[in-house]
Amino acid sequence: xxxxxxxxxxxxxxxxxxxxxxxxxxxxxxxxxxxxxxxxxxxxxxxxxxxxxxxxxxxxxxxxxxxxxxxxxxxxxxxxxxxxxxxxxxxxxxxxxxxxxxxxxxxxxxxxxxxxxxxxxxxxxxxxxxxxxxxxxxxxxxxxxxxxxxxxxxxxxxxxxxxxxxxxxxxxxxxxxxxxxxxxxxxxxxxxxxxxxxxxxxxxxxxxxxxxxxxxxxxxxxxxxxxxxxxxxxxxxxxxxxxxxxxxxxxxxxxxxxxxxxxxxxxxxxxxxxxxxxxxxxxxxxxxxxxxxxxxxxxxxxxxxxxxxxxxxxxxxxxxxxxxxxxxxxxxxxxxxxxxxxxxxxxxxxxxxxxxxxxxxxxxxxxxxxxxxxxxxxxxxxxxxxxxxxxxxxxxxxxxxxxxxxxxxxxxxxxxxxxxxxxxxxxxxxxxxxxxxxxxxxxxxxxxxxxxxxxxxxxxxxxxxxxxxxxxxxxxxxxxxxxxxxxxxxxxxxxxxxxxxxxxxxxxxxxxxxxxxxxxxxxxxxxxxxxxxxxxxxxxxxxxxxxxxxxxxxxxxxxxxxxxxxxxxxxxxxxxxxxxxxxxxxxx
RNA sequence: GGGCGCUUAGCUCAGCUGGAUAGAGCGUCGGCCUCCGGAGCCGAAGGUCAGAGGUUCGAAUCCUCUAGCGCCCGCCA
Numbered sequence: 001x002x003x004x005x006x007x008x009x010x011x012x013x014x015x016x017x018x019x020x021x022x023x024x025x026x027x028x029x030x031x032x033x034x035x036x037x038x039x040x041x042x043x044x045x046x047x048x049x050x051x052x053x054x055x056x057x058x059x060x061x062x063x064x065x066x067x068x069x070x071x072x073x074x075x076x077x078x079x080x081x082x083x084x085x086x087x088x089x090x091x092x093x094x095x096x097x098x099x100x101x102x103x104x105x106x107x108x109x110x111x112x113x114x115x116x117x118x119x120x121x122x123x124x125x126x127x128x129x130x131x132x133x134x135x136x137x138x139x140x141x142x143x144x145x146x147x148x149x150x151x152x153x154x155x156x157x158x159x160x161x162x163x164x165x166x167x168x169x170x171x172x173x174x175x176x177x178x179x180x181x182x183x184x185x186x187x188x189x190x191x192x193x194x195x196x197x198x199x200x201x202x203x204x205x206x207x208x209x210x211x212x213x214x215x216x217x218x219x220x221x222x223x224x225x226x227x228x229x230x231x232x233x234x235x236x237x238x239x240x241x242x243x244x245x246x247x248x249x250x251x252x253x254x255x256x257x258x259x260x261x262x263x264x265x266x267x268x269x270x271x272x273x274x275x276x277x278x279x280x281x282x283x284x285x286x287x288x289x290x291x292x293x294x295x296x297x298x299x300x301x302x303x304x305x306x307x308x309x310x311x312x313x314x315x316x317x318x319x320x321x322x323x324x325x326x327x328x329x330x331x332x333x334x335x336x337x338x339x340x341x342x343x344x345x346x347x348x349x350x351x352x353x354x355x356x357x358x359x360x361x362x363x364x365x366x367x368x369x370x371x372x373x374x375x376x377x378x379x380x381x382x383x384x385x386x387x388x389x390x391x392x393x394x395x396x397x398x399x400x401x402x403x404x405x406x407x408x409x410x411x412x413x414x415x416x417x418x419x420x421x422x423x424x425x426x427x428x429x430x431x432x433x434x435x436x437x438x439x440x441x442x443x444x445x446x447x448x449x450x451x452x453x454x455x456x457x458x459x460x461x462x463x464x465x466x467x468x469x470x471x472x473x474x475x476x477x478x479x480x481x482x483x484x485x486x487x488x489x490x491x492x493x494x495x496x497x498x499x500x501x502x503x504x505x506x507x508x509x510x511x512x513x514x515x516x517x518x519x520x521x522x523x524x525x526x527x528x529x530x531x532x533x534x535x536x537x538x539x540x541x542x543x544x545x546x547x548x549x550x551x552x553x554x555x556x557x558x559x560x561x562x563x564x565x566x567x568x569x570x571x572x573x574x575x576x577x578x579x580x581x582x583x584x585x586x587x588x
Numbered sequence: 589g590g591g592c593g594c595u596u597a598g599c600u601c602a603g604c605u606g607g608a609u610a611g612a613g614c615g616u617c618g619g620c621c622u623c624c625g626g627a628g629c630c631g632a633a634g635g636u637c638a639g640a641g642g643u644u645c646g647a648a649u650c651c652u653c654u655a656g657c658g659c660c661c662g663c664c665a
Contacts, residue, residue: 025605027605029604029607030604031608032608034609035608039607039608041606041607044645044646048645054645078607078608079607079608079645079646081607081608122665159665258665281662282663283663284662284663306590306591307591307592307660307661309590309591310589310590310591310661311590311591311660311661311662312662313662314662317662317663318662318663319663321663323663323665324664324665327665350592350593350660351659352660352665353592353593353659354591354592354660354661355665378593378594378659379658379659412627420625421625421626421627421628422625422627423625447601447602448601448602449601449602451594452593452594452601454600454601455599455600455601457614459614460600460601460613460614463613463614463627464627465613465627466614466627467601467602467612467614468613470627471627471628473627474625475627475628477625478624478625478628481625482625485624485625524604526604528602529604532602532612535612535613536612539612539629542628542629543628543629545624545625545628545629546620546626546628546629546630547629549624550624552623552624587625588627
């Protein structure tokens, strides 16, 4: 259900009617529980225009909304706050509808077609922690936006074209035999080693660098031999990455790397130039935003952001090669023209903020109407507050990171199983560890506000207590366990509810907020809101669990009602975790 | 030099369009297992929200300035 939207509209109408207004914003806010469930703060704002003291206005608002079915109590307090307590019977009915109606997540209006650009690893390099946030966040956003009704295309914009391939080809020629690396059997790790070596050599050895540039040029001209090598690089990298995507439960609708846009680049350059948006400078073709007047490009209302004025965008280097800016312009055009997308979202770290601001401004000047958002995020830091690396200073491979998470999960599951706290048998151990371990990594990442850097901490992640995914998975397993105990199918849970105990009402109030949270997470691109919601829900459930007997309830009606609460809790935990890409276990 | 961002409890972090006494987790201290799963529940201690001004009935939140830290800025992506 969409509790907040429903309440806001019900109370807003009531207020408008009471004060004879066209419409009114109730300024509805979730309240501190000691004051009620929600509070309406419109009285302070309305007081002036109505010409009455705020408290008096508040009293009238309280009076006006008291008759609503959804409202059990409404009282004015303090300077004019109106504290609202929800009606249990109304709430029970709404939650019952949620249970029958697949949670009734509110749909976004209008429905849009959205291309989400995420993960985007480079070819011939292992995926590392640097790709974790983009992959996990992007995947979560795909599912969240889909759940509110959008049509979403996930696109893996591979770094599969560029200068590294010249170096790789020459590196392979030079050290392939020595390092026992053959094209047919090379692993991504091998390629990464080759690249490092070649890159270092090129910095000191001009002749070597020149050879690399030569091979690159051949590749870019479409030389068959080099293309074959390049294809092999792509193939082996994708195969390795797919194993990781599989573990993460990530699937892309499209994998259109930079190379895909290659043949469109001259057209982009031509178009930008012919529209008078670019000019040559020091041999490079550049866009100088400070010289552009949007009015002359049919964009009278457009403001060029201040941050774009001081540096140009380079579309073509002195050597004639296009840059990633050009590719990104081609990409955004393709998303509008080919996919007919209404919106495109780039899940790429914050450091590229300026780049995307440039691309979006350029796209607008070129007359594109697609909406574009850069969903940036901060860095993952180690214990010492610097970007997370291995002791040797290398990036930590994503596969290795997941392995460690799973190993740590496994050790802890074994320990807890021995203590009798968990009931995971030996033959379920590996599968459970995989779900719990990878889930913990994802949750640890997604639970953070994406815009800030965060400190990666195994202890916190795998401690399995507090705000963590294992805690949520555990509460879910409890939900399922009651039904097994009761001998009732999980799918055919009772749906009618009656609340008598405080803990039931408290849990119901948490359950009522699920839809609003998903809607907000979708609107703001913030999966951490879902993490927060699920954690609040799980805590309320756990309190309910200690205070209310389910199977041992006093009456049959109470038992059925509590089973319904348990079922709805379980469904929200499962769906919420699914939205952020985390699996559950029926028992653990 | 220009631009973007950050600064909240001992530590790690939430805090939405401005609302009442700023919240969690971890850690610390103290309670709770005749009862459906204790990875649990209840409670306590712990804060000049970096600092100074301003707007407002009301500011952690909006504006300005200052300090500290981080990141970005023409031929890498």
